[in-house]
Amino acid sequence: MSDEDLTIAGCGTQAGKSIAGTLWMKRMCHTFTDSKDNFIVAAPSYKILSQSIIPYFLHYMRDYGSYSKVDSIFSIKNGGTIYFRTETDPDSIVGIPNVKAGWLDEAGKLRLYFWENYQARAASVGAKTLLTTSPYSLNWLYRQYIKPMQDGKALP
Secondary structure (H helix, E strand, C coil), X not given: CCCCCEXXXXXCCCCCHHHHHHHHHHHHHHHCCCCCCEEEEEECCHHHHHHHHHHHHXXXXXXXEEEECCCCEEEECCCCEEEEEECCCHHHHCCCCCEEEEEEXXXXXXXXXXXXXXXXXXXXXXXXXXEEECCCCCCHHHHHHHHHHHCCCCCC
16 A cells, blocks of 8 residues: 555445555554654545445454544544544534545545644645545546656656
8 A cells, every 4th residue: 555645545335445444544643653653544435434444443453442433533542543534524524623634435435624623634744645536527636647647757
């Protein structure tokens, strides 16, 4: 899996994005181990989060910490927290400090405002970011990242 600051994995449905994202996040939790380190896992809706991400996540992370469904967080045994959030409330990630890594699933469905809120969380410490998605539309993801890359231009 990539060590880049931003990795975009765009592929079709049932291609293994949720498993890959979970394993990438697990690796990030092993890379950033301070008790104050935080992580974000996000999706456009609770349905995607609860049906796709969380089952895989809990399977592969079961011995690594504990999940609180009420708070939508996973507490890592030796410290650190993974926050599960949806775009339903685009401000739900505002205020999460010291974000070392974030995985945004189905990023092609996320609105630009949510992406900008995430970037504000990630920028302060140079967080690693994984965007997994199926191709959906010619939105911000396409215009800011995919199209420039296709054209051979430097990414922002």
